[in-house]
Amino acid sequence: MDSYNPGKRSRDDFESDNYAAPQQQFEDENAESKRQHVDPTQELINNVCKDIRRLGENPNIANQVADVSYISNPIVAEFEKIDNLRNAILSTIYAVIIEQPQKINALSNLILICNSKNFVVAKYVIEYLHAKAQTLLDSIAPKKEEADEDVDEEDAGVFNNLKSILKFLATLAPIIEGYSIINIFKQFLKLAIDLQNETPDNRNGTAQEIFYNSLIAVPYLFSNDFSQELIDQVNELVALAKDFKIVESATNTLLQPFDSKLDNYKLPYEPVKMIDLIYNAILTLQGEEKDWVNLKHKLFLDFSELLASIIEEALQNNPISNALVKHQLPQLSLPTIAQVQEYKPVGSIDKLWKENSRVLFQVYNSTEFETVPRIDSYFGLFFKDLSFDILTNLSFNKNEASIQLSILDLFFSKDLFAPPGSSIDSLTMIHEDNKSGENVPPLSTWKIEDIAVESILTMIFQLPVTLYREIYYYTVLISCCRESPESIAPVFGRAIRYFYNNLETLDYELKLRFLDWMTTQISNFEFSWKWDEWVADSQKFKHLRHHPKKNFIKNLIAKEVRLSNKNRIKDSFVAVNPETSEMVNLEEFYQYLNISLFEDETKFILDYDTALYNQEGTREILEKIHLEKREQLAAKPAVFAQEEIFFNFSLPELPLHGVASKVYDFVVAHWKPNTDFDELCKEILEATKEFPDINGIKFMINLIFQTYAYIGSRSIYSVVSILSRDVNKLKYLSGSPIEYTEQEPKFEEQEISPEEITDRQNWIIESIFRVWIHQPQEVFLILEYLIEFGILKPENLVLKTLDLENNLILENVSCMESMNRVLFNSSIATDKGDSFKKLILLLFNAITRNLNAISGELQEDKNEIIKITKDIEDPEALEVSKRIDQEWLFYEYKGLLKSYFRRYIKNSEIDYLSDIREIFDTIENVPAKDDMLQWLDEVSP
Known part of the structure; x- marks a missing residue:
C-alpha cells in the first residue's frame, strides 16, 4: 500500500523556521529550569x-x-x-x-x-x-x-x-x-x-x-x-x-x-x-x-x-x-x-x-475542468461542510483556522486532489491527458487551495448576514496567503477577477463586501494589484458615475487612500510594458486620487461660501483666498488632511471676522457655561443684522459647527472630545431636546417649528460637508457622533444622502458605510421604541420616490422593463452616457432597497409587512414593483 504522498505538506511546512526559531531557542535555554518546576x-x-x-x-x-x-x-x-x-x-x-x-x-x-x-x-x-x-x-x-x-x-x-x-x-x-x-x-x-x-x-x-x-x-x-x-x-x-x-x-x-x-x-x-x-x-x-x-x-x-x-x-x-x-x-x-x-x-x-434557506456560493469551476468538486455532489457538500465548521468553531484562532484549511487534503484520500500549488496550466495538461486516456485512472484536478478559498468566500458572501464580522474571514484569507503565498495568491487573483467580471450582477450588498475584502487584501500586500487590467473599463465608463465597475474602481482607490496616503497609492499605479519590459505609470487612475465628497471641490466651496455670506463682491475675495491657499499647499512636499481645510471665517478680508474670532476663542478655551454660549449666540445674531442678506441662524450654525470641526481636525478623537464637552450647547443650536444636569444653567425656551428644526439640522450636516469635503470619512464619522450625542436626528442625514442630485449613498463608499452604521446602531438602540420603524419606513419611502423619479425620466410605458444599455459605442457621447447612467442608477437604488429589506425586514420581530406593501404599491414601474412584491411573499409566514 502506498502510504506516503510526497505532494502533501505537513503542518510544519506552514510554520516558518523564522517563526519557530526564537521559541525553540527559548525552550533550549530554559529546558532544565522548566523541568525542575513542571x-x-x-x-x-x-x-x-x-x-x-x-x-x-x-x-x-x-x-x-x-x-x-x-x-x-x-x-x-x-x-x-x-x-x-x-x-x-x-x-x-x-x-x-x-x-x-x-x-x-x-x-x-x-x-x-x-x-x-x-x-x-x-x-x-x-x-x-x-x-x-x-x-x-x-x-x-x-x-x-x-x-x-x-x-x-x-x-x-x-x-x-x-x-x-x-x-x-x-x-x-x-x-x-x-x-x-x-x-x-x-x-x-x-x-x-x-x-x-x-x-x-x-x-x-x-x-x-x-x-x-x-x-x-x-x-x-x-x-x-x-x-x-x-x-x-x-x-x-x-x-x-x-x-x-x-x-x-x-x-x-x-x-x-x-x-x-x-x-x-x-x-x-x-x-x-x-x-x-x-x-x-x-x-x-x-x-x-x-x-x-x-x-x-x-x-x-x-x-x-x-x-x-x-x-x-x-x-x-x-x-x-x-x-x-x-x-x-x-x-x-x-x-x-x-x-x-x-x-x-x-x-x-x-x-x-x-x-434562511441555505444558498451556496460558487466562485471556481469556470474552466473546462473542475478545480473544486461539483457543488451538487457529496464531495462538494462534504468539504463545504467541514470548512464551514472549521471557520465557525475556530474563530477564536484565525491562524489555526487558516492552517487547518490549508492542509485539509492531508486528512483524506491522496487521490482526491492535485499536488498543492498546481497551476491552472499544469491542471490543463492533466485534463488533456485525462481526456486522451493517457491517465488511467484519470488524475484529479481539484485544488485544495480553491476549496479553502471558496469556502471562506462563501462565508464572506453569506446572505443575509455573515456569521462573524467580515474582518475575521478577511484575516483568515490573509493568513492562508502568508502561509503559502505562491500557491494561494493566484487563487485569490482568479477570485478577484471573477467578482470584478460579474460586478454588473453581483448583489448590491455583496459588492460592498467585495470592496471591503479587496481593500483589506491589497493593503496587506503592499497595495499590489494588476491595475492595468482595469484601464480599458475606466476609459470606457469615463462619463458614467453609477456603473458598478467605475464605482468599484473609484471607491476601492478611495478606501486605499484612507488606509495610506495619495502618494503611496499613486506609486502603486504601475505596470510592465510588454514590449520594453519597463515600468510605466498608469495615469488613468490618478483621477480617482481626488476622493472629495463632490467632484469639483473648489466650485463647491466657493459656491457654498458665496451663498452663505450672500454679499456682493464676496465671491472675488473668496476666490483670491482660495487661490493663495492652493498655492501654499502646492509648495509643500507633504500635506496633512487637516491642512487642506479651507477655514476662512476669521480672515480680516471677510465680513463678520471679528465675531468669528470670538467663536474660535470660545471653542479653544476650556468648558464654559451655557450662559456664556447663549451670550455668544446673541452676539453673532446681532452682528449678522448689519448684513440683511445673510441668514443669521444659518450663518451662526455654520460658523460654530465648522469652528468645532476645524479646531478638532487633528484627529477624529479631538473633534469628538470637544463636541462631547458641549453637547447641550450644540443641541440648543440644532433644536434637539436637552437633558440638563442638576447644576447646569438652562437656556431660554425656543419656539421653533418642526420645519425650522429640520432646516437647522440640514445646515449642520451641510456645514460638516463644507469643512471636511476633501475627506468624506471624516465628514460621516463626525455626523455619526452628532447623531450619537443626540444633536442630529438620523433621518435628516439619511434623507440628505438620498438626495437625487448627488446620490451620495450610492456613489461614496464612506457614505455607504456610514449609513449602514447609522441604521445598525439605530436598530440596536435600547430606547428605540417605534423610532426605528419610522426611520426604516422613511428610508424605504425615500428610495421609492427616487426610483419613481428616475423611471419617470427613462420611460413612458410603465409596463416595460427598464433596459440597461450594455454597449457603449462612443464613450464621448454625453447624452447617451447620461441615459445609461440613469439606467444604472435605477437598478443601484433597487439593489440598495433589496439590501435593506433583507437586513431589516426579513426575520424582523417588528411588523413591517403591511406598511412596506403600501410603499411598494407606489412603485410606478410595474416589472420592478412585481419583483419587489415578490420579496414580501418570500418573507410572509
Missing part, C-alpha cells in the same frame, strides 16, 4: 493533549498510525489512574471533534487502538460523547432557568455540534454493540421528518438542518467498516430519508448572490440550496446497486491494513480480553416536536438554518 502529571497531560490535537497532520500514513499507537500507550496506562488526565483527554477529544472535524477519522483511529489495549478508554469516550449529546439536546428545552455551559453564542449551535458528535460516533461503528449508532441516526431523521410534517406547508429550517446534518454524516459509518450488514442498515437509513418533505418558497431572490437586473443580464450560475442537493448526492454515492462502491477508499484515508495489524497484536497481548470489546450506545432522549419548534437557536449556523 509537575510530571501536568507535563504528561500537556503532552498527551497536544498529541491528540495534532493527530492526522503527518502526511505519511504509516508513520501516522504508528504515532497514534505510540500516543495510545500513556493514555491506556494512566487513563483510569489519573482523574485530571482522563478529564483532559475527554474534553480535548470533544474540542477536536467540534473545532477540527476533519480530524475525526484520525481521532477514531486512536480510540480503536486504545480499545484493543484497554477497552475502558473507549467505553469512557463513548459514554462521555453520549452525555455531551444529551446535554446539548436538553439545552433546547432547559428546565427552569438552567443555562447550558456547552452552548454559547460563539459556536455553531446545538444541532451543528450534534452533527460532529454523530460523525465521530459513526467512525466507531466497529466497536459499538449491535450497530446501535444506526438507531441514533434514525432518531434524528424521524425527528426531522416529524418536525417538517407538523407544518407541512411552511419551511421548517431546524427540520432541514437536522435532516441535512444526518445525511452528511452517513458516509462516516463506512470509515472503518464496509461489511454487508452495515451496508444493509445504511440503505435502510437512506430509504427512511426519502420521507422528508422539502418545503421551500417558490422563489428565493432575496438570498441569491447575483441579480439579473430584471433579466437584463445573464447570471454566472443558477444558485442552488443545500437542502435540495443532499439527498440526491447521497443516492449518487450509494449507487444504483446500493453497494456504496462510489465511496469506498475514495474519500476517507484507508487505514484498515495498518490498523488491523496493530489491533490484532494488541488484542493478543491484552491480559483481560483477547476478543474485540464492543460498547453500548443507548438511544438519546430527544426533545418534543413542540420544544424544538419553540427553540430559538443561539449558535450561528443553527440560527442561519432556522431563519
